[in-house]
Amino acid sequence: MQKTATHTPRKPPPKQIPRSASSPSPPPPPRRMPNVAFRDNQFPREDSPQDLSTNSATVLDLAAVEPVKAARRCRAAIAAATGGYHKEMRQHIVEAYAIARGLQKNRQAWRSFIEDEFWQHRKRPPKMDDRGRPLLHVTVFVFGAIDRNIYKRASKYAAGLKQYWIDNVPAREVAAKIEEDGGIEALSQASAESKPKKKQKPEQSSKLTFSASEARRGSLLALSEGQEAHLIVRRVTGERGVVARIVRFDPVKT
16 A cells, blocks of 8 residues: 655745834843952942052051051151251151050050061160050161160150150140140250259268267277277268268277
């Protein structure tokens, strides 16, 4: 038996509608953006602190967060100074004050500060226990006090700032206070005069004075020439120097 093949008719293709030149083209499909997770620290927040590591940050700003970096920057500025401008020098003194405040509050920064190679040139470098009194060490550091003359100047500046330090004056008010109080020289002089003076020891004479009662003096004068005697004395220091008081006198019988 012969099978007949069946024929399935094909559907005609859709008619192409001619597009006129005035008809607008359909908009392209929206482009899908990749889903990227941004880190929290990739973009600064509105309330994030200013990046103080740049050169635009002042030493006073830097002193509160990175006091060691501020100290090195301050020292470089002082070393590059070419004139004795009082206003500029006063600003550096204020910066040293602010740096000392920052180091006092930051134990790790103080450790880094005292490990700086600068202290290899000092006979008595600061220690961890000195963090409570950093003012002199900071002025020595920023002014590069590698000789006695510069050390005296740095010490003078630290002495002038001492009262502000005790009164906990904010660093941004120190410059105006220095000018109001007559300058750093006047402050240093006032600090030196306020120190308690050391008691001076009475001058001692090279001569030794003896004192004795009338009876012992008479017995002493009654000694014949060459006669021996035993004396017991007690040394007393007075206004006239050292006085040997005769407390016992025993002539040696011949």
